[in-house]
Amino acid sequence: xxxxxxxxxxxxxxxxxxxxxxxxxxxxxxxxxxxxxxxxxxxxxxxxxxxxxxxxxxxxxxxxxxxxxxxxxxxxxxxxxxxxxxxxxxxxxxxxxxxxxxxxxxxxxx
Amino acid sequence: xxxxxxxxxxxxxxxxxxxxxxxxxxxxxxxxxxxxxxxxxxxxxxxxxxxxxxxxxxxxxxxxxxxxxxxxxxxxxxxxxxxxxxxxxxxxxxxxxxxxxxxxxxxxxxxxxx
Numbered sequence: 625x626x627x628x629x630x631x632x633x634x635x636x637x638x639x640x641x642x643x644x645x646x647x648x649x650x651x652x653x654x655x656x657x658x659x660x661x662x663x664x665x666x667x668x669x670x671x672x673x674x675x676x677x678x679x680x681x682x683x684x685x686x687x688x689x690x691x692x693x694x695x696x697x698x699x700x701x702x703x704x705x706x707x708x709x710x711x712x713x714x715x716x717x718x719x720x721x722x723x724x725x726x727x728x729x730x731x732x733x734x
Numbered sequence: 735x736x737x738x739x740x741x742x743x744x745x746x747x748x749x750x751x752x753x754x755x756x757x758x759x760x761x762x763x764x765x766x767x768x769x770x771x772x773x774x775x776x777x778x779x780x781x782x783x784x785x786x787x788x789x790x791x792x793x794x795x796x797x798x799x800x801x802x803x804x805x806x807x808x809x810x811x812x813x814x815x816x817x818x819x820x821x822x823x824x825x826x827x828x829x830x831x832x833x834x835x836x837x838x839x840x841x842x843x844x845x846x847x848x
Contacts, residue, residue, distance in 0.1 A: 657837070667825060667839040710777065720767070720832060721790055726776040 627651055630711050630725035637732050643698040647711030647730045650692065657722065658685050658696050660707040667710075670696070701732045736760070738828050739808075740840035748848050754834050755843045759807040759828030766809045767837070768801060771823040780824075783809060816847045 628649045634640070637643055658670040671678050671685040673694065678685050682701075687694040698705055711725040739758040747753050752800050759766050768780040779793040783803040794801065798816075803809040812822055827837040 655833070659839075664841075665823060665844075667827075668837070669837045672835040712777070712834075719790065720765075720782045721779045721792060722767075722769075723779070724769075724777040732748050732770075 625732055627711055627723045628711055630709075631729050632728060633673055633726070634694070634729045636733070637701050637730070638716040639732055639734050641701050641732075643730065645699050645709050645730070647694045647712075648692060649694075649711075649713045649723075651713065651723075652716040653689075653692075653713040654716050654718075655714045656687055656694050657712040657714070659712060660692075661708040661710060661717045661727065663707065670709075680717075686705070686715070698730075701730075703732045703734050706731050738763075738826060738838050738840035740824075740826050740843050742843060743841065744844045744846070746846045746848065749817060750815050753813040753816050753820070753845055753847075754813040755813075755824050755826075755845070756808040757811070757826030757828075757840055759826075760801055760830075761839050763828035763830050763838070765829045765832060765834070766803050767827045767829075768809075768811050769825045769827070771825065771842075773822070777825065780811070813845075816845075818847050821847045 627714045631646045654673045657672050660668045673687040684697040708727040708729050710727045712722040755797040764785050766783045769777045770778045781794050781801045798814045800812045823842045825842045826840045
């Protein structure tokens with residue numbers, strides 16, 4: 625079993641729909657990152673969370689430390705949101721090493 | 735302020751040759767991370783460096799792979815005697831501080847080994 629599991633693996637939505645991507649992890653962490661990888665391969669850091677909730681534009685990320693679970697929500701989805709969304713965790717203990725999920729491929733159709 | 739620059743964008747090598755991948759971090763960033771993305775797999779941590787020091791190389795294969803981040807110039811990931819299994823996208827990221835909230839990624843180097 626991977627340390628970081630994402631679901632779903634693939635997600636297709638219609639423009640305007642509310643999107644939820646889930647991430648579960650099995651180790652104690654100091655932080656969790658959400659990343660976006662564009663079809664061309666470029667990677668953008670979206671959020672880093674250690675507790676609670678963060679919001680940036682139409683993106684919302686939440687984390688429940690007790691349940692070892694995080695969600696990334698996209699409101700009013702748009703075709704330009706089509707990308708692979710990757711969850712990554714940094715273990716406790718001061719390590720800078722990130723352990724990545726395999727990603728969720730999101731396709732938003734017009 | 736230019737972003738993280740990686741070059742080359744694409745690198746083709748024959749088995750047994752050496753591959754040198756370069757990463758120039760953002761200005762003011764002294765922390766560099768290298769990751770590898772194998773086809774159809776997720777990203778994997780390789781190494782974390784600060785200027786002139788390797789801090790964590792727990793993700794580096796034991797042989798043929800090395801990394802450096804000299805006082806002057808870019809960080810270099812070096813793969814000696816490449817094999818077909820080394821074909822992957824190699825990404826570099828930088829940050830100004832340890833544990834920084836945001837990582838800034840380069841566009842990656844796609845290494846193809848023939």
